[in-house]
Amino acid sequence: MAAAAAGTRVFLEVRRRLQSALLILGEPKEGGMPMDISVVPCSLQVKTPEGCTELQLPAEVSLVPSSCRGLQYVPGEGLHLRLQVRAESDAKRISMFNQSLQAQGCCTFYCQSCGEVIIKDRKLLRVLPLPSENWGALVEEWCCHPDPFANKPLHPQENDCFIGDSFFLVNFRSDLWQPRPELAPVETQCSSENHLKLKPKANTKVICKRCKVMLGETMSSETTKFYMTEIIIQPSERKFSIIPRSQFVQSVIAQCLVELSAARSTFRFTIQGHDGKVYILLWLLNSDSLVIESLGSSKSIKKFPLLEDNLKADSCSAWNAVKVLYQPCIKNRNAEWPF
The missing domain is CATH 2.170.150 (Metal Binding Protein, Guanine Nucleotide Exchange Factor; Chain A)
Known part of the structure; x- marks a missing residue:
């Protein structure tokens, strides 16, 4: 999977169960900007006067170009577009970075x-x-x-x-x-x-x-x-390699949420510190999302600090994800989290 020249930030969320996708094109500059969007089953391309961004899809996902609908502009985010996809179900959606253990x-x-x-x-x-x-x-x-x-x-x-x-x-x-x-x-x-x-x-x-x-x-x-x-x-025979901290913590928490939700038939959770204090309330919305994103420039990365470890400027990546609704329980949201 590779991205072409730097351009508009492109975000695609694929829902495997619903066989649908939400496409978000980065916030345009004031006064608007000409934009040419090309959608084919295996990729999509966005051309602007500033450059071109191409998003290559994983082999198990294909778009349905004729299903594009619901184009609207959302202030602060950009253009939203919905379309249908053909996506294979994946039983192993959340990676624990080979954290699973086996006897012997x-x-x-x-x-x-x-x-x-x-x-x-x-x-x-x-x-x-x-x-x-x-x-x-x-x-x-x-x-x-x-x-x-x-x-x-x-x-x-x-x-x-x-x-x-x-x-x-x-x-x-x-x-x-x-x-x-x-x-x-x-x-x-x-x-x-x-x-x-x-x-x-x-x-x-x-x-x-x-x-x-x-x-x-x-x-x-x-x-x-x-x-x-x-x-x-x-x-023991595998060489250790450092995994970015935020990427690892997100994966572990996502895995815990999915497993606990399935085992206990609940979607509401809390994250507590070592002192027992509740820091965040979480509601698990779905666990079948595939997120594909291309960051056109380093300015886009600054808007999404959690992606700093996952993506570099002018790059493209895809990963499985869970979607959660959260509510901080502390007054100072910039305080250090327990993880």
Whole structure:
């Protein structure tokens, strides 16, 4: 897939289930600008006095030129045009950058931010999904005898990896010979009985030694919880390569939303910080979108900072995406997000 000379910003969202697409042509200059749009099944081309932009479509997507309709101008965005497409369904829509684990494989755990090795050459004999967070209540409802799992936490044994909704549980017992990630400095808090006495607060944060990013938390002396947004797990024989931070986090969150929505039949979610504070409310609108975009110049990139890592100026790219409606829950929207 390649883009031609720099020109107008072109954005195409393809809905696989609806077999339809929305085409958005970048905001024209004041006073309008002549524009020639050519649509063929495998590509579309936009010509302006400033240049030409061509968008080549993936092999599994083709446009229906005769279906173009609903041309309108939206202030702040540009020209909108709807048309029909023929798109193949794709069961694996969201990429986790090969984050999926398989038993019997030898894996290495890396810090996603800097590439520091956290666990090296770990052979996983069992990779098991954890039950939902309210599984204990379900056992009490369906069992006529006392809950045999009461007060028994699910901790992995050696060479186990348990997968939660947004984290991995790993046993560190067999990695005592390896350099471990750091623990955060011990904090102190006032005793409720005597304000003059200080007692140490439980230290559970796991910090990357190189970049000092919080990777997870300790659950016990042998079990560590790693957050999916901070860890990359790859086969040991594969060479590690840095993935842009925003691109990786978006992919992980999208994967979590899709899986949780399917498992729990819900489309409403919240994103919380480590302190339990809710930062964002999310509503999952759809998960079958294919986004194809061409940025004509670096000025366009500045309008869409989340795309800085995905696209370079005068380039074209396509990726699978989920569409969400979000509502920030903090007053200062420029504050640092928990991820």
